[in-house]
Amino acid sequence: MLCKKHTKRFYMAKNITKKSENYSQWYNDIVLNADLAETSAVRGCMVIKPYGYAIWERLQAELDKMFKKTGHMNAYFPLFIPKSFFSKEATHVDGFAKECAIVTHYRLKNSDNGIVVDENAKLEEELIVRPTSETIIWDTYKKWIQSYRDLPILVNQWANVVRWEMRTRLFLRTAEFLWQEGHTAHETKKEAINETELILDIYADFLQKFMAIPVIKGRKTESERFAGAIDTYCVEALMQDGKALQAGTSHFLGQNFSKAFDVKFSNREGKLEYVWSTSWGVSTRLMGALIMTHSDDQGLVLPPKLAPYQVVIVPIYKGKEEFDEIDSFCTQVLNDLQTKGIRVKYDNRDSYKPGWKFNEYEVKGVPIRLSIGKRDIEKDSMEVFRRDTFEKKNYKREKLIESVLFMLEEMQTNLFNRSNLFLQENTFEVNDFEEFKNKIEKGGFVLAHWDGTEETEREIKKLTKATIRCIPFSEEEKGKCIISGRLSERKVFFAKAY
């Protein structure tokens, strides 16, 4: 084993600001120090680094399985959308036109001033880099749908999108981001609403079971609705600073896009009817939620189900001779664990010292670290370190696999329970505006009566910065609006939000 002094020296992640000192800086420090992402030379666009991308790939893989299990297939639609398509759905264009990347030319040329845009190569119609794909997809579905036999269409796309945000933050808000967007077409209104609900449940399940993030579910108010939707359902999570984060949305689009793109089908009675539709998505923003929900002052903390490596093996040795003595033991442990389907990294690099590696994998949130030295092998045991609780314990090799499997499960549960407790402790029901302001100020979800008007919604936002995160699907429970005193049908969730 590494001597105490040695571990201590490297124990503190020096480059990470304390969460309690500056939450926003703490978040950024973790993203950078855990090697997840960084800003690029292109304003607002990030680089997702290999380790960060590996987490995104885990996330994608699990979510994709859930989509496919429920009958969805992936497809791919063009990156560019003709400008005129936007105008076809009036609300839609208002929502996206103000922040989009516009392609106007298709050739550069050499000139005395260096490389310049060739003005002879101007597009007849400008192309918008997709901020979302409803319009190009519904233009395509028009060709796919004639009869009820062609329905439902259950299609998803994993893609990059661009929204020209002015103030960006890694993962949380970037000009380009990665996401999945589902676009489905149905015979009936009921079927489309069922789909909207099904997807919301998938999102909630995924967040809870894989990301270990509890969520509240509900529908958005009109002002927070997706541009072009009849109804937007959402899952909202609570970050450690008490701010809410919208984690996923599922939209019931009614017949808005089928009417805009004139997509009719002949129904079972042989009559022509407009198609019903939904769209839904989650993005690399989920990475932000994952980081902010579980991490601590030592760095990233990852739920085992989404960790690229669930276990890292660090060999402890001095000199090549000693390394050779322990290498085969370490390799066997690696193989044993991999055989059980555990994702393991054996870091046998000689260019870094064990203390450096200890720090590295703590900052990167690897759930379990095994350190193996010569004396451990003599005792046929090893030290096992657990990232969420910082517990260290020696295990006999014969007990190792069983213990690791158990610990991974326990850690997944523990992280969920921890964040769930945090959510409960920071969700408040209030009945008057003073209490409301007080709670909102401290952070968390605040359940309060609202009169249902946009005017009141705006007023509350102006006074407290809080927005209505969602209207829960709960039973009606009449009361009085905390501001206007007018009748309210149910309490709704307020919070300050990302």
Add this chain to the structure above:
Amino acid sequence: MLCKKHTKRFYMAKNITKKSENYSQWYNDIVLNADLAETSAVRGCMVIKPYGYAIWERLQAELDKMFKKTGHMNAYFPLFIPKSFFSKEATHVDGFAKECAIVTHYRLKNSDNGIVVDENAKLEEELIVRPTSETIIWDTYKKWIQSYRDLPILVNQWANVVRWEMRTRLFLRTAEFLWQEGHTAHETKKEAINETELILDIYADFLQKFMAIPVIKGRKTESERFAGAIDTYCVEALMQDGKALQAGTSHFLGQNFSKAFDVKFSNREGKLEYVWSTSWGVSTRLMGALIMTHSDDQGLVLPPKLAPYQVVIVPIYKGKEEFDEIDSFCTQVLNDLQTKGIRVKYDNRDSYKPGWKFNEYEVKGVPIRLSIGKRDIEKDSMEVFRRDTFEKKNYKREKLIESVLFMLEEMQTNLFNRSNLFLQENTFEVNDFEEFKNKIEKGGFVLAHWDGTEETEREIKKLTKATIRCIPFSEEEKGKCIISGRLSERKVFFAKAY
């Protein structure tokens, strides 16, 4: 079983032009009828339909495994590249500037003429939609690399890219396409060349083992080299019309990009040195190769290893009652096969007749079709149809799994052997220009001596439309150039190409 008359009627894929009549139309017909892709409203951009995309996903999954097994990780870099980055590598900008999509503005606005570009929202520097990512990636690597300890960097990206092609064909040449691009950084020239070779071997292996496509390997001539590379290695395949298709390229970039972006590292002797690099890629063009190599006049033929469904089960029945009788048997067969890891679709839709389904899955190239009716169940057997040979045979249920597994392997081998035989029979060695013209005219690879000059290369292209596909890695074998009569070091592969 379905009566003979019934099967016959649907047997011919009516919408597919015969390959012998019009090869190019045949290809298009297959892409459309097998539901793989279609053109979109955006010039040159295609829509990859769910079934086509499912094949691409299979392809991605297998290739990605091979990359990861050899130590590569995925990452994601910005879609946009600042115009000035292009100018940094002189050859590079020449290669890509003439066909790129240029973003100049970031906002639309309402006007009397409808939605227009907001001239107040002009970018200070234009952004190019990536045609390839060397420049943005090397600008990023500059931050990642200080010491030899940071090397190698073995990174791959799955992404969309845009090259403003004027004449496009589905999968083979489109303005936007999907691909993977590897970008690696190394301490030494030797290591970078090894990487270039390793990747070429991975591409060749993948094409042969998964796509059942034999390839020839070699290096490109200077004129066909990647813009910015020292050396371009490639794998070339031969399509059924005798034209070659470049299936993948692996570039040794030397220090070109590290010099252009000033990326130095301190080496093991503590001296600053420019980093050595490679890049490599395959694209959705592989889909074109897959389609053209194996398909026939009945539609698509897929190697089992890449087929989204390896087996389809079609129930044969009249009326709901009969369906209920056979449904559980079919479901059991489905489960039995799935348990063995076979990808199976059970098409129990009532809205389509069995004959329609037979045709559908033949056109879509599903390797094996099982048809199961009431009488089959009585005999505890079923009809098994094999797509590559059109063989039909009855199998007892107890023999089914074993037979299917065997058949899938045999089919994979058969497809490779078939295309390999075709490659051999259509590769010719010639010693004079008359014979050369004659063979090139008929199609296939032609091995001939070339004097190594660009002038001769151009002359041959002008006279015959043939280009040098690659210079094989074979031993030197001196001879005389078929055109100039000058000294040649070895024979090179010529062909007309896609």
